[in-house]
Amino acid sequence: xxxxxxxxxxxxxxxxxxxxxxxxxxxxxxxxxxxxxxxxxxxxxxxxxxxxxxxxxxxxxxxxxxxxxxxxxxxxxxxxxxxxxxxxxxxxxxxxxxxxxxxxxxxxxxxxxxxxxxxxxxxxxxxxxxxxxxxxxxxxxxxxxxxxxxxxxxxxxxxxxxxxxxxxxxxxxxxxxxxxxxxxxxxxxxxxxxxxxxxxxxxxxxxxxxxxxxxxxxxxxxxxxxxxxxxxxxxxxxxxxxxxxxxxxxxxxxxxxxxxxxxxxxx
Numbered sequence: 001x002x003x004x005x006x007x008x009x010x011x012x013x014x015x016x017x018x019x020x021x022x023x024x025x026x027x028x029x030x031x032x033x034x035x036x037x038x039x040x041x042x043x044x045x046x047x048x049x050x051x052x053x054x055x056x057x058x059x060x061x062x063x064x065x066x067x068x069x070x071x072x073x074x075x076x077x078x079x080x081x082x083x084x085x086x087x088x089x090x091x092x093x094x095x096x097x098x099x100x101x102x103x104x105x106x107x108x109x110x111x112x113x114x115x116x117x118x119x120x121x122x123x124x125x126x127x128x129x130x131x132x133x134x135x136x137x138x139x140x141x142x143x144x145x146x147x148x149x150x151x152x153x154x155x156x157x158x159x160x161x162x163x164x165x166x167x168x169x170x171x172x173x174x175x176x177x178x179x180x181x182x183x184x185x186x187x188x189x190x191x192x193x194x195x196x197x198x199x200x201x202x203x204x205x206x207x208x209x210x211x212x213x214x215x216x217x218x219x220x221x222x223x224x225x226x227x228x229x230x231x232x233x234x235x236x237x238x239x240x241x242x243x244x245x246x247x248x249x250x251x252x253x254x255x256x257x258x259x260x261x262x263x264x265x266x267x
Contacts, residue, residue, distance in 0.1 A: 013097045014123035026089035026101045026117055028147070031126070033209060033263055040148040040229040051084040051115045051132055052105060054144040055192070056241030057219055058176050062242045064140050069110050078175070080239070081146060083108065084115050095120045105132075111139035113249065125262035133254040143257050144217065144235025151229055155208035159230050161222065163201040165193035169238055174242045184224035189222045192238045195260035199234040199259070207267045215259035234259045 019030040027048035058078035071079035092100040106112035112135040169177035217234035224230040
């Protein structure tokens with residue numbers, strides 16, 4: 001059975017195991033396939049949910065309904081990755097291989113709402129689903145995931161990324177998209193790519209494991225500028241999209257997105 005104590009939730013399915021930390025932003029702290037750990041360890045890492053916005057929000061500001069809102073600056077000069085990762089989440093339910101968590105959207109976010117996450121683990125994959133609902137008036141939102149995959153699993157060769165985006169969002173000197181679409185550029189990246197038919201990115205650790213990330217998400221941010229890890233982040237909008245691509249959440253139309261990470265061992 002899943003261990004749903006105050007500090008963590010553990011899910012198992014055959015040789016796959018994940019650990020979730022409700023009190024640390026509802027993040028995955030571990031994803032193990034057999035004896036192999038796939039995620040970078042540490043309180044800031046693992047794989048965390050991004051809500052109610054993803055990536056950088058320009059100057060920590062967004063305007064909605066004629067009102068300008070200011071979020072705390074935590075990636076000077078911007079606000080980054082939402083507030084949900086900084087919240088303690090409540091465990092709603094667990095089984096041996098599934099879990100559901102929730103957290104309330106409260107100050108400094110100016111609108112009342114709720115974020116829920118569902119985790120479904122199988123022997124060869126995990127599916128994550130996130131949902132944002134309003135508890136009152138409509139508001140704009142984004143959702144996504146920020147996994148820190150280890151660059152090397154001990155097989156001797158670093159991770160390789162394979163994906164075919166329709167275009168890359170040109171990144172300005174302020175690290176926000178300029179609005180100009182450009183041909184995909186070679187890495188290393190801290191960049192947003194468009195995949196209008198849905199995200200598909202394959203991560204390969206040669207002679208060790210292959211993992212494919214799929215999602216209906218039309219945007220994916222890739223960050224691989226650190227020697228320890230590479231991040232592949234499916235999300236419902238681009239960085240600063242809460243301003244440039246606002247998606248209203250209403251009582252009759254919540255925002256929901258899922259992603260599946262499927263793996264197979266190599267050699």
